[in-house]
Amino acid sequence: MERKSFSDMSCSVAQCLEVVGEWWSMLIIRDAFMGVTRFDDFQRRLGISRNILQHRLVSLVDAGVLQKVAYSERPLRHEYRLTEKGIDLWPVLTAMRQWGDRHAAPDGPPVEVVHKDCGQAAVGRLVCEHCGRPMGARSVRAVPGPGYRAGRTPLEAVH
Amino acid sequence: MERKSFSDMSCSVAQCLEVVGEWWSMLIIRDAFMGVTRFDDFQRRLGISRNILQHRLVSLVDAGVLQKVAYSERPLRHEYRLTEKGIDLWPVLTAMRQWGDRHAAPDGPPVEVVHKDCGQAAVGRLVCEHCGRPMGARSVRAVPGPGYRAGRTPLEAVH
DNA sequence: TAGAGTAGGTTTCATGAGCGAACTGACTGC
DNA sequence: GCAGTCAGTTCGCTCATGAAACCTACTCTA
Numbered sequence: 001m002e003r004k005s006f007s008d009m010s011c012s013v014a015q016c017l018e019v020v021g022e023w024w025s026m027l028i029i030r031d032a033f034m035g036v037t038r039f040d041d042f043q044r045r046l047g048i049s050r051n052i053l054q055h056r057l058v059s060l061v062d063a064g065v066l067q068k069v070a071y072s073e074r075p076l077r078h079e080y081r082l083t084e085k086g087i088d089l090w091p092v093l094t095a096m097r098q099w100g101d102r103h104a105a106p107d108g109p110p111v112e113v114v115h116k117d118c119g120q121a122a123v124g125r126l127v128c129e130h131c132g133r134p135m136g137a138r139s140v141r142a143v144p145g146p147g148y149r150a151g152r153t154p155l156e157a158v159h
Numbered sequence: 160m161e162r163k164s165f166s167d168m169s170c171s172v173a174q175c176l177e178v179v180g181e182w183w184s185m186l187i188i189r190d191a192f193m194g195v196t197r198f199d200d201f202q203r204r205l206g207i208s209r210n211i212l213q214h215r216l217v218s219l220v221d222a223g224v225l226q227k228v229a230y231s232e233r234p235l236r237h238e239y240r241l242t243e244k245g246i247d248l249w250p251v252l253t254a255m256r257q258w259g260d261r262h263a264a265p266d267g268p269p270v271e272v273v274h275k276d277c278g279q280a281a282v283g284r285l286v287c288e289h290c291g292r293p294m295g296a297r298s299v300r301a302v303p304g305p306g307y308r309a310g311r312t313p314l315e316a317v318h
Numbered sequence: 319t320a321g322a323g324t325a326g327g328t329t330t331c332a333t334g335a336g337c338g339a340a341c342t343g344a345c346t347g348c
Numbered sequence: 349g350c351a352g353t354c355a356g357t358t359c360g361c362t363c364a365t366g367a368a369a370c371c372t373a374c375t376c377t378a
Contacts, residue, residue: 002334003182003365004206010269012259013189013252019263023162023180023336030172033296039355047163049337054356064262075345077354085262090296091285092258093172095250100171101304103223103244104178108305110169116298118290126250129284131277137192137249139275145260146267162336162364182365198326208366213327234374236325322377329370336364342357348350 010149019063020089024048024056026096029082029089032066037079065089094124169308178222179248183207183215185255188241188248191225196238224248253283 006014006021020026024046031045043053057080060066065086068078094113101109112121128135165173165180179185186205195201202212216239219225224245227237253272260268271280287294 006186009186011186011189012256012264012268012270014186015259015263016255017185021180021182021185026176026180027165027170027173030170034301040353043355049339050356051338051358052336055335072354075343075354077345087296088258088261091254092251094285094294095254096175097171099247099251100174102247104174105171105306109171110304110306110308111171111301112304113299114302115287115289115292115294116300117292118287120287120289121302121304122287122289122294124285124294125288126253126283127286128274128277128279128281130274130279130281133274133276135253135274135281135283137246140272141275142193142270143273143280145269145271145280147264147269149269199324202326208368209327210329210367211365214364231325234325234372236374320378322375324375325373327371330368332366334363334365337362338360340357340359342355344354346351346353348352 010147016092019060019065020092022056022059024052025060026093028053028056028060029065029086030093032080032082032086033090033093037081039078039080042080060086091124098123169306175251178219178224179251181215181218183211184219185252187212187215187219188224188245189252191239191241191245192249192252196240198237198239201239219245250283257282 006018009015020029027046028042031042036042036045039050039053039057042048042057043050046053048056057066057068061068061080063085064083066080067083069081071077071079097109097111097113113124114120115122126135127133133139165177168174179188183205187201190201190204195204198209198212198216201207201216202209205212207215216225216227220227220239222244223242225239226242228240230236230238256268256270256272272283273279274281285294286292292298
């Protein structure tokens with residue numbers, strides 16, 4: 001059976017997963033953030049099969065997350081670079097990394113992130129854009145937005 | 160061939176994906192945040208096959224993200240609730256939702272989140288825990304952390 | 319006391335996605 | 349002319365995914 005698509009779900013989480021929810025996709029994006037751009041470099045670093053890598057790169061390019069740019073004419077060679085849409089995935093990647101650091105890294109984080117502004121190896125925290133106070137699962141509630149379509153009932157968040 | 164596991168990668172993103180990277184897992188967790196706890200409710204809301212749902216619930220319970228709690232003895236009935244480890248996935252979910260809202264919701268967000276502290280339908284923003292200033296892909300650089308193991312070379316973030 | 323309904327699964331089986339490995343084609347450098 | 353690099357493509361296998369049917373244990377209604 002074909003893998004079911006999330007694209008007709010009226011939910012932004014599902015739309016995001018439709019683009020980056022495939023096995024390997026987020027790791028390709030992670031490596032792209034680390035500066036990897038070439039097919040063989042992705043393949044070597046990830047240990048992914050070449051055909052799967054090819055599929056993923058094509059679908060990420062189709063989704064507008066990566067762009068394929070020629071860096072040599074003869075021979076014709078391309079590299080894959082994050083678009084702005086791809087760079088906007090940074091908070092997703094960061095949230096995943098921080099969750100992994102906290103719950104699946106007994107020896108401490110394998111990679112730390114230094115904030116250039118203050119020079120500290122720091123953790124990102126989610127705050128409300130409006131009031132600047134912390135925004136956690138228990139401090140919000142979900143309501144239907146302008147793009148809401150029937151069939152999906154937002155409930156109270158976490159009880 | 161068996162789907163390759165990410166568990167031996169020295170990377171917290173990979174560890175996170177190992178737990179929630181399967182097709183459907185994040186949507187199950189999203190619904191759990193919306194207050195869904197029962198097998199049949201998950202099944203109906205997601206339109207997922209019952210066997211796949213069963214697999215996912217078992218692996219999320221095994222991973223410690225959900226817990227199975229009896230809410231009735233006769234007949235024996237269980238419900239699935241987020242653990243603290245599961246609730247810690249909120250930033251991941253929020254980042255995905257916000258990315259989807261921005262890049263895949265032409266009619267506006269299907270669901271908005273109201274911050275109880277200020278009453279506004281607000282967006283979460285990632286700031287440095289240390290200095291409080293915004294933390295984006297371009298304002299950080301990756302360095303090896305205490306849990307670093309060879310074979311993985313952190314590079315500069317985004318060029 | 320029979321029959322319908324509900325909750326939470328389990329089984330079955332066809333399909334297709336993911337896998338490694340080998341191969342291809344276009345080029346460069348020696 | 350031969351080795352090496354880069355970016356794929358092809359091949360054949362296996363396992364995960366999917367829908368639908370089935371199962372178990374209990375409750376509710378008549």
